[in-house]
Amino acid sequence: MxxxxxxxxxxxxxxxxxxxxxxxxxxxxxxxxxxxxxxxxxxxxxxxxxxxxxxxxxxxxxxxxxxxxxxxxxxxxxxxxxxxxxxxxxxxxxxxxxxxxxxxxxxxxxxxxxxxxxxxxxxxxxxxxxxxxxxxxxxxxxxxxxxxxxxxxxxxxxxxxxxxxxxxxxxxLPTFIPAIKQQPIPGSSDILFNNSFYQLRHSKKSRSFYLSDTSGNALTVPFNLVSIIEKKGRAVTSQTTEWKIKDKKVKNDSMIFELQSSNSTGKTTVRVHCSKKQNDIQFEINTQIKRKVKLLRQSLVLTYIDEPEAVYRKNGHCDAQSFQQEYYLGNGGVSIGKKARQLLIPPGFELSSLQLQTLNKELFLNIDFDADHPLIHFPLEPDSSDYFVDISAFIYPRKHQLFGSFKLIVGGNDLFVPRLLAIPSGYDAAIVWTEHADWTDIRTHRAVNFGHEDIHDIQQARGGFAAYNIPVTKSVFYNNPDQVTNDDASDQLFKGLHSTIQSDTAFFTFLKQLHKKGHEICLHTPEQYTSTSENMTEALGFMQKHFGSPSWIDHGYNNLESNNRENAICDGLQPESPHYARSLWDKYGQRYFWNAATEELNPYRNWGYNGHMELPFSGFGDAFPDRQISIHPAVPEAVMWSTTGTLEVPNDALWDYYFHPQRLVSLIENKSIIITHVYPAWVKEGKGYWNFDKDGKAQAMEGFNRTLAKIAVLREKRMLLPITISDLIGYQLAIKTLVFSYPNSNTTLITNNSKQAIKGVSLAVKAFEIEIEGKQFESKENGDDLIFWFDMEAGETVTIVYK
Incomplete structure (x- = not known):
């Protein structure tokens, strides 16, 4: 569109x-x-x-x-x-x-x-x-x-x-890292702190700080604070390496230094926690916004001296032989230098993202970056259509505070570093089927889930999602106050009301069967058109009681009053609107929102390849900030998940094309997560999921069934995991609570700091063998990686030893 x-x-x-x-x-x-x-x-x-x-x-x-x-x-x-x-x-x-x-x-x-x-x-x-x-x-x-x-x-x-x-x-490739001016290493500087691993140095003349090894040879150039704001429609960049020493505190065998800098964005304080006995340095960053500002980027830049030894990529792979010029690492990490000169940023930081520019030896530690949280808004404008505003960059109010933290390990001496994987239980890749509820009938629902419209019992399924045990995040309408029919949408093939819970008891019974088998049932807004607050309340309460999904999929977004103003990308997040829905979502546990921004902005449309579902295709490189799952500063309690386009397969043979073994292998090798946007039960042939049999009844297409069978086989081989949105995001949020420590080069301690158990914690490491003390785990080899996974109880600490 x-x-x-x-x-x-x-x-x-x-x-x-x-x-x-x-x-x-x-x-x-x-x-x-x-x-x-x-x-x-x-x-x-x-x-x-x-x-x-x-x-x-x-x-x-x-x-x-x-x-x-x-x-x-x-x-x-x-x-x-x-x-x-x-x-x-x-x-x-x-x-x-x-x-x-x-x-x-x-x-x-x-x-x-x-x-x-x-x-x-x-x-x-x-x-x-x-x-x-x-x-x-x-x-x-x-x-x-x-x-x-x-x-x-x-x-x-x-x-x-x-x-x-x-x-x-x-x-x-295009670059997504701004060009900055690097400051030279000061000719003279004072040692603020030293131990047997590193020196923290500060220059009174240039007012800059940096790190050196124990001999005084620089490991970094001065730390650089980079801010980019939008001013009168232009991106304005400011950077500084000047830091005042505001305070220093002694605590047992540790010291905390408070360094402060100011620019057009506000006042930034970096607290550097150093220990006499430990080689890790904890950085805490706090920026207090000076005045209302639209912030595009706030980054602390670490410019290093030595060469990269390992890059822990966003997809869980590790580059160790050759390196790309630019990486969007997301929640990955990096190791620079060898032995006593090693600088390591392992998993477990609290930042928006990391970006690495190997040509200029720059590591951007992003406290905020607008590309990390794409978002759009379709304002109410009755004389417009298909018009939206990009609100990815957040407008911070005066005195708002931005926080970030990370750990830097110096002199790790060939430390084994396990990489957290974004997919649970040792699977290499994942696929999420997210279904939009538009224009459906109970017969087409049964066809694409049970295999044929005449099958009413999920236990008798002979095709479709249920037969192959492929879970779906399935959105539905709650009711139909406007008596919307399928007549026109189906070219009169399916007459009568479109499927909603309140208008079709058979549909509700069908949904309960799917839910019992692990499908996620959520709202595609309560109804076809804009809902009242009363209908929202009723629908959300009903769905929470019967299905309990935290997910929400927007429907029918556009600029008219009838265009589902309660949508997250319409007025659901606009406090001044009568359709503001944030408090209702919070009350009824809606946290995971489909975000249409990536589809509508479509920034990587030229970077697909040969029918592969990845966009951008990872074979081009890792520079693209293509965050699938994000949290926008405007709505920190909500998690936004993105799709790159709809998956429509108008003829049977195309299923074998899109899900060709070579493309599936590529998906698995790249450790990809594919979140689909599909309309399988749409009441008109052509979407590619069902067709009419010789008796004129709806049945699952053979190509669709072949695809589901391929996915089922790969699932049994622990290669491709079909998973729901709530399970995927729930896992990814849970592993963010894990805390890593490294008592020696071949040991890692991991603590679950949350109040909930985590199933299938998955990691990869370049090691031949591991032991987890007193813990059952599973493992498999993947190239030169060992992938292993295990469950963790709330508050539990596990000790991993590498051999």
């Missing part, structure tokens, strides 16, 4: 894509004007050629022509690539039906196929027309490639071609 967008500075440092030409393959049908191994073409002299005096002629009997087979240049191997294509076409008749095909092979195995219809842009016969296109290839798929291209004359047309060009370049 087209949207009119008002957003000024979303992803503030998304710079232009840069590419450097590396390989050009060209055929102009002149004696010397070609580059590459071209064959199978007929050259004719022609004074009306597009370029020069010769053309290529394609005869109706030539099925394939203008063939090219060429190794891709070595300098492009293993790098992100952009390919450009252009060809001049002169048809004898307006439509040729021909396709120019470009494929990439690795050892004769097809890696990528790209077809361009030569009829694109053709407007007149016997006239030259230029057809062009471009596409990206991710670094994960570009090692030692051969490009093979040809014209496929599938409709037996006669036409002329000229000036064929295929050009490949190295593609540099």
């Amino acid at each position: 087209f949207r009119t967008i008002r957003w000024l500075l979303a992803l503030n440092f998304l710079f232009m894509i840069v590419s450097v030409e590396a390989q050009r393959l060209y055929q102009n049908f002149e004696d010397s004007a070609y580059f590459g191994n071209w064959s199978d073409h007929l050259i004719l002299a022609d004074t009306t050629a597009f370029q020069g005096t010769h053309i290529g002629h394609i005869d109706s009997k030539q099925l394939y022509s203008c063939n090219l087979r060429q190794e891709v240049a070595d300098e492009l191997s293993g790098k992100n690539q952009q390919w450009f294509f252009s060809i001049a076409v002169r048809p004898k008749q307006l439509l040729t039906g021909a396709v120019f095909v470009i494929t990439f092979l690795h050892s004769d195995t097809l890696v990528y196929y790209h077809g361009v219809k030569l009829d694109n842009n053709l407007t007149q016969a016997d006239q030259w027309c230029n057809v062009s296109d471009s596409f990206f290839l991710p670094a994960s798929h570009t090692k030692q490639l051969t490009v093979k291209a040809y014209i496929w004359n599938k409709s037996n047309a006669n036409f002329d071609v000229d000036a064929i060009e295929i050009k490949g370049t190295e593609l540099s």
Whole structure:
């Protein structure tokens, strides 16, 4: 759907894509004007050629022509690539039906196929027309490639071609880290604190502080405070390395230093906790906002001296041999330097996110970053449609306080560092089916869940979600005060009211069966159109009593009064609106909200690849701040979860395409979490989940069933976990309460600081074997990682020993 967008500075440092030409393959049908191994073409002299005096002629009997087979240049191997294509076409008749095909092979195995219809842009016969296109290839798929291209004359047309060009370049990713000025290491400085691991130093002249090793050799340059605010529609950056020593306290064998700095955003205090006996330093950061400000970024920047040794990526992988230029680490971490000069930020920090720029040796410790919490608002504007405002960046009031903290370990001496995994119980990847309730009927519900509309008992399911035990986060309508029917939406195939709990007792009975089997049942707003406060209260109370889901999925958002103003992205979070719903959500336990911002802003639309469900595709790299699950400062009690688009599969074969074994393997290898946005029970064929059988009754599509069967098999192999929103977010919130400590290089202590047990705590470590004292656990090998998982009781501490 087209949207009119008002957003000024979303992803503030998304710079232009840069590419450097590396390989050009060209055929102009002149004696010397070609580059590459071209064959199978007929050259004719022609004074009306597009370029020069010769053309290529394609005869109706030539099925394939203008063939090219060429190794891709070595300098492009293993790098992100952009390919450009252009060809001049002169048809004898307006439509040729021909396709120019470009494929990439690795050892004769097809890696990528790209077809361009030569009829694109053709407007007149016997006239030259230029057809062009471009596409990206991710670094994960570009090692030692051969490009093979040809014209496929599938409709037996006669036409002329000229000036064929295929050009490949190295593609540099956009950067999401601002350029900052680095300050030099002070010529003279005082030791504020030292122990047998490090020195904390401060320069009176430059008023900067930094870390050095025990010999006084710098480990970092001065710590830099970077703030970016929006002012009059522009991003304004301020940075400082000046810090006053405001206080220092002695506590047992520890010292706490209070350093303070000011900029246009406010006053920032960093408390540095140092211990004589320990090699870890605790940093606590507090910023008090000076005046009302729209904050895009607040970061403490650690610029390091040595080289990275390990990067703990956002997906749970660890890079240790080669490193990308830029990482959005999210809740990951990093290890810099070796032995006594090691700087390690392990899991367990309280920050918005981490970003790493290896080229400039900068680690951004983000106290706030607007890309970490995307959010939009559809204001009430009766004369508008599809209009929204980007409110990702929070407008902080005067005297508001921002907090962050992290632990820095110095001189870890080859410490074993376990990485917390975002998916429980040792699974490599996860898929969440989130269903929107629009335009459904009990018959289509039974078809996609039980396999056929005539099956009423979940125990008899022979297809669909229930038959394969695939749980769904299923949104529903509570009631139908406007008597909305399916007549028009289904082209009269399903007459009568659309499915709601109050209007269809069979539907309610059906939902209770799903709920009992582990499906999550939540609201897609109470009704088709805007709800009253009374109806909201009734619906939320009923749903909490019968289903207890903390999730909510917005429905029908737009700018009219009827467009479900209670939505989170309409007026549900606007205190001045009569449809303000925050207090009701809080009362009835609604905490996990679908966030349509990523779909509507769609910042990574150009970074998909070859039908893979990841967007952006992780094979391009880790620079993208693509937070799936976030907490916005405006609503700290709510968790927002995002989808990147709808999954509609209009024909049966496409199920095998989207869920091809190679794509599923990629999903698993990348440790991806896919949250789908689906309409399986929509009352019109075409969404791809059901069709009519020979008797005109709804049944689950075979391709859909094949896909569910594949997922079920991968689940049994502990590779792909189908999970609900509430279970996924519940796990991810729970592991944030875990506290890590490292008494020696091969031991980790983990404490569950919450009041609840956590099932399936999952970690990965580069070790051959582990022991957990007095604790049962399971484990599996995954490449050079050992993945292990176990349950933890509230308040429990476990001791992990690595061998």
